[in-house]
Amino acid sequence: MQGSSPVVATADPIDGLRAASAIPEARAEALAAEHYGLSVAVRRLDSERDQNFRLRAADGRDYVLKIANPTEDRAVTNLQTEALRHIAARDPTLPIPRMVPARNGAVELEITFDDGSTRIVRLLSFLKGTPMHQAPQSAALRRDVGRCAAGLALALRDFHHPGANHKLLWDIQHAAELRPLIGTVPSGQRDTVERFLDGFATHAVPVLAQLSIQPLHNDLNPHNIVVDPAEQAHVAGIIDFGDLTATARINDLAIAAAYQVTDSDDPLAPACELIAAYHAVAPLEVRERGILFDLIATRMVMTIVISNIRAARYPDNSTYILRNNKQASVRLARIAALTREQAARQIERACLGE
Incomplete structure (x- = not known):
């Protein structure tokens, strides 16, 4: 790609995304059990746009459950997913999170929440340190x-x-x-x-x-x-x-x-x-x-x-x-x-x- 490329403008130059209602930790716990077969303890993580949760599974492994802002372009969410998969394939030595597929094999799930919004849900490995x-x-x-x-x-x-x-x-x-x-x-x-x-x-x-x-x-x-x-x-x-x-x-x-x-x-x-x-x-x-x-x-x-x-x-x-x-x-x-x-x-x- 050479030089400037077409971009999609946002309505607000500072905030492209509107605020979204909070997802309770209990719902994150339920999503982990239903879609990933994990029994977990949940802790909310700070985030500016998405809603992220650290999950500690019963076997001691840690994950991050990412629930995308519902106003984010689906192509942008998928960009992040596919970039992580691409990096892992190109250079497995790089210390990046790995995508964890759901029970149905999908790395992105479309979930409808109580506020009526539909959001993309993803599970990633948690990098300790x-x-x-x-x-x-x-x-x-x-x-x-x-x-x-x-x-x-x-x-x-x-x-x-x-x-x-x-x-x-x-x-x-x-x-x-x-x-x-x-x-x-x-x-x-x-x-x-x-x-x-x-x-x-x-x-x-x-x-x-x-x-x-x-x-x-x-x-x-x-x-x-x-x-x-x-x-x-x-x-x-x-x-x-x-x-x-x-x-x-x-x-x-x-x-x-x-x-x-x-x-x-x-x-x-x-x-x-x-x-x-x-x-x-x-x-x-x-x-x-x-x-x-x-x-x-x-x-x-x-x-x-x-x-x-x-x-x-x-x-x-x-x-x-x-x-x-x-x-x-x-x-x-x-x-x-x-x-x-x-x-x-x-x-x-x-x-x-x-």
């Missing part, structure tokens, strides 16, 4: 994240699906659409946000238009990465493929790298460890490396703008929505002290092993 944001941080762990990110991109490069071109504002390629919304950003940050959106438009957009696109995870933040508690430099799982969409692979890498920027005198150094490990597995083009800093900063801007708006709209879920906002603000201020040239040189040296 420590969420990366709670695990000890190290260069070795960051390098493993980079290798896993590159492996995912390689596994998905020949994956095709009709739902892959759906429009998602969290995709960096659409960041320019945030400009009318920056009035929600605190006044002290607004100049920095505008500066980086200007840089995105000037430097990144022309290059992105020339790059091939493919389906990618698109949300490799530390809440979606599970670390092996015994080998804390090892990624035990990459979860939550809910933001998967077709985009340039450099956007996917920029997301992963943005969360490794630190509040320090050398804020890009940890991100560069991840970037170098990615480049060693899936080499980056010179033009991709040249806009990576712009894209990293843009992801931080997106986190700040979108989460502020969504938290105001959904105060009951604000803690979950704002989980990355504070760090993004602090780290954006740190990298704002760098020039594009300084950042580009640092990224280039990392990729060249200098």
Whole structure:
């Protein structure tokens, strides 16, 4: 896939999905028994769009029951399902959830709930470990994240699906659409946000238009990465493929790298460890490396703008929505002290092993 592709617009640029009524844990327990033959203990998991439950079976195995938002396009739900199946077939070593078929062999079930909605229900394996944001941080762990990110991109490069071109504002390629919304950003940050959106438009957009696109995870933040508690430099799982969409692979890498920027005198150094490990597995083009800093900063801007708006709209879920906002603000201020040239040189040296 080359350059921009057709997208399906949503009615609301921030929320493509309407809120749905909650599914009781008792219903999740009943679904597991009826459709999967499992006797389970159930615990609700935090989620922004779907309703997810952790299931502990009588034999000690753990699963995640995912109940899709009823307003989500069925093609988008199926995109996530088929992507997981494709990755597992292409590279079985990648630590991703595995789809668990129901008694009838289906990996997606259409279930009608008490509110009259029909929702897609799926069961996945649960990947045990420590969420990366709670695990000890190290260069070795960051390098493993980079290798896993590159492996995912390689596994998905020949994956095709009709739902892959759906429009998602969290995709960096659409960041320019945030400009009318920056009035929600605190006044002290607004100049920095505008500066980086200007840089995105000037430097990144022309290059992105020339790059091939493919389906990618698109949300490799530390809440979606599970670390092996015994080998804390090892990624035990990459979860939550809910933001998967077709985009340039450099956007996917920029997301992963943005969360490794630190509040320090050398804020890009940890991100560069991840970037170098990615480049060693899936080499980056010179033009991709040249806009990576712009894209990293843009992801931080997106986190700040979108989460502020969504938290105001959904105060009951604000803690979950704002989980990355504070760090993004602090780290954006740190990298704002760098020039594009300084950042580009640092990224280039990392990729060249200098």
